[in-house]
Amino acid sequence: MALAAAMERSNPADRYTASIARLIPATGDGVPLARQCTSCSLEQHCFPLGTRASDAVVSTRKRLYKGATLFRAGDPFTALYAIRSGSCKTVLLTEDGREQVSAYYIRGEYVGVDGVGATTHNCEAIALEDTEICVLPFAHLEALARDNERVQQTIHRVLASEIARERSIMLMLGTMRAEQRLAAFLLDLSRRYRERGYSSTEFVLRMTREEIGSYLGLKLETVSRLFSHMHREGLVQVQGRVVKLLDLSALKGLVTSSVQ
Amino acid sequence: MALAAAMERSNPADRYTASIARLIPATGDGVPLARQCTSCSLEQHCFPLGTRASDAVVSTRKRLYKGATLFRAGDPFTALYAIRSGSCKTVLLTEDGREQVSAYYIRGEYVGVDGVGATTHNCEAIALEDTEICVLPFAHLEALARDNERVQQTIHRVLASEIARERSIMLMLGTMRAEQRLAAFLLDLSRRYRERGYSSTEFVLRMTREEIGSYLGLKLETVSRLFSHMHREGLVQVQGRVVKLLDLSALKGLVTSSVQ
DNA sequence: CGCGCCGTTGATATTATTCAAGACCAGTGG
DNA sequence: CCACTGGTCTTGAATAATATCAACGGCGCG
Numbered sequence: 297m298a299l300a301a302a303m304e305r306s307n308p309a310d311r312y313t314a315s316i317a318r319l320i321p322a323t324g325d326g327v328p329l330a331r332q333c334t335s336c337s338l339e340q341h342c343f344p345l346g347t348r349a350s351d352a353v354v355s356t357r358k359r360l361y362k363g364a365t366l367f368r369a370g371d372p373f374t375a376l377y378a379i380r381s382g383s384c385k386t387v388l389l390t391e392d393g394r395e396q397v398s399a400y401y402i403r404g405e406y407v408g409v410d411g412v413g414a415t416t417h418n419c420e421a422i423a424l425e426d427t428e429i430c431v432l433p434f435a436h437l438e439a440l441a442r443d444n445e446r447v448q449q450t451i452h453r454v455l456a457s458e459i460a461r462e463r464s465i466m467l468m469l470g471t472m473r474a475e476q477r478l479a480a481f482l483l484d485l486s487r488r489y490r491e492r493g494y495s496s497t498e499f500v501l502r503m504t505r506e507e508i509g510s511y512l513g514l515k516l517e518t519v520s521r522l523f524s525h526m527h528r529e530g531l532v533q534v535q536g537r538v539v540k541l542l543d544l545s546a547l548k549g550l551v552t553s554s555v556q
Numbered sequence: 557m558a559l560a561a562a563m564e565r566s567n568p569a570d571r572y573t574a575s576i577a578r579l580i581p582a583t584g585d586g587v588p589l590a591r592q593c594t595s596c597s598l599e600q601h602c603f604p605l606g607t608r609a610s611d612a613v614v615s616t617r618k619r620l621y622k623g624a625t626l627f628r629a630g631d632p633f634t635a636l637y638a639i640r641s642g643s644c645k646t647v648l649l650t651e652d653g654r655e656q657v658s659a660y661y662i663r664g665e666y667v668g669v670d671g672v673g674a675t676t677h678n679c680e681a682i683a684l685e686d687t688e689i690c691v692l693p694f695a696h697l698e699a700l701a702r703d704n705e706r707v708q709q710t711i712h713r714v715l716a717s718e719i720a721r722e723r724s725i726m727l728m729l730g731t732m733r734a735e736q737r738l739a740a741f742l743l744d745l746s747r748r749y750r751e752r753g754y755s756s757t758e759f760v761l762r763m764t765r766e767e768i769g770s771y772l773g774l775k776l777e778t779v780s781r782l783f784s785h786m787h788r789e790g791l792v793q794v795q796g797r798v799v800k801l802l803d804l805s806a807l808k809g810l811v812t813s814s815v816q
Numbered sequence: 817c818g819c820g821c822c823g824t825t826g827a828t829a830t831t832a833t834t835c836a837a838g839a840c841c842a843g844t845g846g
Numbered sequence: 847c848c849a850c851t852g853g854t855c856t857t858g859a860a861t862a863a864t865a866t867c868a869a870c871g872g873c874g875c876g
Contacts, residue, residue, distance in 0.1 A: 388727050392812040396730045398723065410723070413709070413716025418723075438712075442702045449673070452698075455715045456673025462722040463658065463670070463678075467648050469729035470656045470773035474832065505855065513730035515833055520856055536840095536855075552652040734864070765823065775865055780824055796823075796872095 341404045342378060343432070344446045353437060353447075354378075354430040360423035366407060368420045373411025375433045376454070379403050382427025383502050385511075386410070386419045397511040399461065400424075400485075400503065404492050409458040412451075424502035469513045472551070477512045478522045479550040482532070486541060497544070501537040598664050602638060603692070604706045613697060613707075614638075614690045620683035626667060628680045633671025635693045636714070639663050642687025643762050645771075646670070646679045657771040659721065660684075660745075660763065664752050669718040672711075684762035729773045732811070737772045738782045739810040742792065746801055757804070761797040 333345055333354055343353040357380070360366060366377060369389055384407050386399045398419060401407050411417045412434065441448035464484075468477050490496035501508070505523075506516040514522075523534045531547055533540040541547060593605055593614055603613040617640070620626060626637060629649055644667050646659045658679060661667050671677045672694065701708035728740050750756035761768070765783075766776040774782075783794045791807055793800040801807060 388723065390727065394727065394731045396727050398726060410716075410719060412719075413712040413714075414720075418720065438705075438708065442705070442708065445698075445702070448698060448702065452673040452715075454673075455712075455719070456670075458719055459670060459672075459715070459722065460674075460678065462719065462726060463648065465726050466658060466722060466729065467650065467654065467656055469726060470770070471654045504853090510730070516854090517834085517856080518832060520854095521832095524856070764821090776822090777824080777866080778864060781864095784824070 336380075338378070338380065338404050342430075343437070343440075343450045344444070346440070346444070351440065351444075353432045353440065355433050355436070356431045358429045358431060360384075360427045360429065362423055362425045362427075364423045364427075366421040366423065366429065367417050369416075369418050371417050373408070373414055373417050373434065375431045376409060376412075376437070377407040377421075378430040378432060379405055379407065380428040380430055382429075383424045384421050384427060385424055385503065385507065386421045388419045395510070396513075397503070397507050398465075400511065402488060402492065405488075406454050406458075409454060412455060474512075474514055474518055475522050475525070476551050476553070477514065478508075478519065478526070479531075479547045481508065481512060482539065482541060483544070483547055483551065486544070497541045499539060501539055596640075598638070598640065602690075603697070603700075603710045604704070606700070606704065611700065611704075613692045613700065615693050615696070616691045618689045618691060620644075620687045620689065622683055622685045622687075624683045624687075626681040626683065626689065627677050629676075629678050631677050633668070633674055633677050633694065635691045636669060636672075636697070637667040637681075638690040638692060639665055639667065640688040640690055642689075643684045644681050644687060645684055645763065645767060646681045648679045655770070656773075657763070657767050658725075660771065662748060662752065665748075666714050666718075669714060672715060734772075734774055734778055735782055735785070736811050736813070737774065738768075738779065738786070739791075739807045741768065741772060742799065742801060743804070743807055743811065746804070757801045759799060761799055 333342075333352065336342065345351065345353075355375070358366075358377075360382070366384060379401055381403055383400065383402045385397050386401070386407065388396045388398045399407075407421050407429075408417065410419055437447065437451060441451055468480050472480060485499065486496045489499055503511070504516070505519045508514075509516045509519045512519070523532070526532045527534050529546075531541075531543050531550070533542055593602075593612065596602065605611065605613075615635070618626075618637075620642070626644060639661055641663055643660065643662045645657050646661070646667065647655055648658045649655045667681050667689075668677065670679050697707065697711060701711055724744075728737050732740060745759065745761075746756045749759055763771070764776070765779045768774075769776045769779045772779070783792070786792045787794050789806075791801075791803050791810070793802055
């Protein structure tokens with residue numbers, strides 16, 4: 297059965313278990329990074345490749361085990377991080393102890409954009425599973441951008457997409473009810489997986505109910521109840537973290553229904 | 557009495573009355589803009605001034621009557637707009653008719669940052685009172701930025717502050733309760749007025765209860781009740797749109813109280 | 817004066833949270 | 847192998863927070 301298959305595809309060893317945070321060597325060590333970049337399937341999402349070695353945007357790669365911290369609030373901002381595989385969350389922390397999951401990034405997306413224009417990061421980024429990352433030193437990107445209009449525009453595009461992303465979260469938190477938020481969350485994931493060549497209707501959530509709740513401004517019990525309710529309604533099939541979207545148009549309808 | 561005085565300072569003619577949207581000539585017409593910039597008191601908030609005429613970042617000025625639209629969603633993005641006087645709101649609109657006030661900008665702040673990296677704006681900006689605006693064509697800024705690192709960094713700073721602003725709204729919407737949100741809103745305004753040399757404890761709101769509610773993810777009745785409640789508690793003095801903050805530390809305590 | 821918009825307040829309904837109990841699952845150690 | 851543990855998830859009942867519906871007062875404006 298499809299769900300069971302998806303369950304097996306997800307690494308059972310990393311479910312519910314936070315590994316010890318540490319760095320492990322990236323694959324491809326020894327191969328010049330510039331050459332790795334030219335063969336990277338993310339090319340169209342990434343920065344334009346120059347012709348000289350000094351044009352390389354990626355300085356190095358990192359591998360993070362599940363639960364590892366990529367950076368913390370207050371860490372100096374030095375680079376953007378492109379996710380090659382895996383996923384990360386970012387968490388906002390306030391002085392008074394409030395905290396909120398502010399983003400969930402998957403392959404082909406940039407983590408660390410919050411530090412641009414500042415000297416330090418103001419959130420922390422944590423790997424939700426074993427994750428491979430390209431490091432793009434920002435001072436170097438800025439230098440390239442002064443020479444190369446396309447690089448400059450890519451920086452602006454990355455910043456702008458972060459603004460747009462946060463804007464849509466604002467809109468969600470400000471105008472949607474609980475069930476609409478969860479539907480919107482699932483549809484957003486669906487779209488992003490589709491854009492990156494994964495299944496858009498069947499995927500494994502890498503976050504706990506509590507993390508999803510934090511992202512959506514809800515309590516974990518509410519998230520759980522909503523999943524159950526959507527399941528009963530036949531909109532989705534949910535088995536722990538394995539989700540199958542059964543009725544995309546009904547989900548879209550839920551989001552669009554202007555009950556509020 | 558102080559409240560009555562503040563009431564008088566606000567132009568009674570523009571209270572509750574939307575004027576017809578149209579452009580009126582900016583003051584200082586005929587004076588070279590570069591010279592106007594050198595005498596602008598916002599200098600430290602704005603882009604660095606170059607020495608040549610071609611370095612000027614401001615191409616022109618605009619005056620908007622209350623209710624006038626600066627740009628609409630879908631309008632081509634061509635420029636950033638710095639507010640010289642007055643205030644604007646931006647409104648997000650979705651296909652399905654949901655809408656939300658997403659920002660409230662005052663003197664010295666930049667409107668239109670949402671368009672950076674895109675070809676069109678995705679929100680609409682509306683003057684909340686008669687407002688004077690400096691137009692900074694973005695293509696020109698980008699060109700200057702390639703020559704001048706300080707300009708480049710100013711662009712990044714402006715983008716980053718927009719990201720930070722949206723982030724704090726996300727945090728507010730995701731983790732605070734109604735009363736905390738309103739307190740946070742008032743304290744945010746207080747800080748921004750103080751930074752710009754206005755009174756930090758006494759000001760006139762330029763938004764209706766409904767607009768404030770939209771911004772805070774609340775209904776207008778809730779906002780009204782909260783104002784009344786805070787008034788009874790002695791935290792603020794509220795008379796229509798004239799607000800006096802009586803107990804800043806109690807307001808801060810409200811925001812910080814981790815009831816949730 | 818009457819109209820339209822804005823704001824306040826009360827009663828009621830709806831929605832989401834809180835508190836609490838228990839199930840499930842994987843890893844651990846006897 | 848099994849019992850135990852800790853983290854995660856689900857569900858129910860009670861409660862709190864917020865929205866909705868409705869009425870009314872105030873004010874500026876034509």
